[in-house]
Amino acid sequence: MTVTEQVAGSPSPHLALSSARRARLRHRQPRRRSIALTAVMTVMLLYAVLPLFWLLVNSTKTQTSLFSTFGLWFGGRFELWHNITQTLTYNHDIFLRWLGNTALYVVAGAGSATLLATMAGYGLAKFDFPGRRLLLAVVLGAAAIPSTALALPTFLMFSKLGLTNTPWSIILPSMVSPLGLYLIWIYASEAIPDELLEAARMDGASEFRTFFTISFGLLRPGIVTVLLFTVVATWNNYFLPLIMLSDPKWYPLTVGLSQWNAQSWTAGGQTIYNLVITGSLLAIVPIVVAFFFMQRHWQSGLTAGSVKQ
């Protein structure tokens, strides 16, 4: 703070800087790049990549080479393709079924969560109606409740209603995203001018038409961010499906993989470490690819969200 005050208070000779210099300062480009800092940060980079590299290397090994070769380098026969086919076909293609279940939960759960949060956040930001403040307070309070704390109560209620062991027991709880509503509420307050909505009304457009044709486009970076968070949360969800589902037919990938793992470590169970490893690799590929492709969108949305905080 003192730095700015001093500058504002004194017309110093520094102000006579050339405009080019000032422009460069603004972009903070002229700094020298540091090899030492890059080297230190490379250690962090290796830490982030290490388990993923381990996974990739070991998904190419047979069960015997897993035990006999060094973990961080390829060894034995290259069996990646064989491992993949074995993973996909083991136990009557159950892995593909789990993949399909996960996709269903993500599309229905995260998709609905994003749509509902967007409509509600927009409604709260742009309309005045009775109960609005109360609703906002309740939803923001609920945003602080961690989803794992809700899983058990939800199970207890759903089992009373006979909803457990159905896809609904996963989809319904995934459809609520108080945090998503909060992000859209902030985003809509900033990104959609009231005058624009007023102009659309003057032109006789219905509120829903305005929402889908005008507001939706303006909200897009916020919507992509919420979609990303809800997709990751649903794709990675473990606790809820673990307690809700007893029939492996409805498992998502996370629960299925952990069951394979448990089976491998249990005495008497068939050991399928190579399938657990290859299955894990297959489970993260789609979401990592999605991250890379949606990078620009979610990064801009995240920045917009943090400016407000």
Place this chain on the structure above:
Amino acid sequence: MTALSAPAVRRARRRQRRSGRRLVGWAFVAPFVAVFGFALIGPIGYAIYLSLYQNKLLGGNSFAWFANYSQALSDPNFWSALTRVAEFLAVQVPIMLGLALCVALAIDSARLYGARIFRLVVFLPYAVPAVVAALMWGFMYGNQFGLVSDISKFTGIALPNPLGQHLVLASIGNIVTWEYLGYNMLIFYSALQAIPAELYEAAALDGAGSFRVVTAIKLPALKPAILVATIFSIIGSFQLFNEPTILKQLTPDTISSYFTPNMYAYNLSFSGQQYNYSAAIAILMGVITMGIAYIVQRSVARRLAQP
């Protein structure tokens, strides 16, 4: 002053339509409210209801006031689980947030080669499901074909077992740090990007060095982001479940069924069929988590308000 001016007409129409718009507002909110009520408020209400009853072999289901809660508060298993996550929180959260802060400052400093690659790759683990993260690290920790045993064999030095009694909590801390380091880094980095360039110009004009810029401009600007990240990390620590549950498959003896409060509540429900008691513990943990998050928020907010 002849006819009504345009803004006046608009105001009149607005008044006319206000009653209609009130219903429209509800129409936007109603679908969310319906699911929110059913899948969030409903279960909480039902769990509170359950937690106030006791189901005894003799006498059946009866209203028990707060008996389940007082039982929890004098239950050594519950306290053991609670102190374990508190210990975990006290060590893991500062390390993770400290590292995330350093990485964010380094990427923002414009002194790195390939800063974009660092940002993307450090964030990548966030996309990996906790189950897969725990499986990968678990395999690497393991003594059968894990990295640790490989290194022990290779160097001839007997390394301590990461899944042993003493190290298992630290090993879980490492997994959680790996998963969320990049996520927190990105929160900090976004906040750093939002600092107006004029502040840096002013600092440069004053001849402030990089260290001074960090302490006088960047860290103060990061305070709200640090607060948010801390609260999310506290909530996450208290709710610890996935990682220890997966590792338990590898070492059933070192990780007990009441290793964390969530695991305890889960096991009470599924192995013990003690639904009422389990509901009480779930509610209690929710209240404790929110209470601590609230206290942290209040105390930090007060410090932020001070000049």
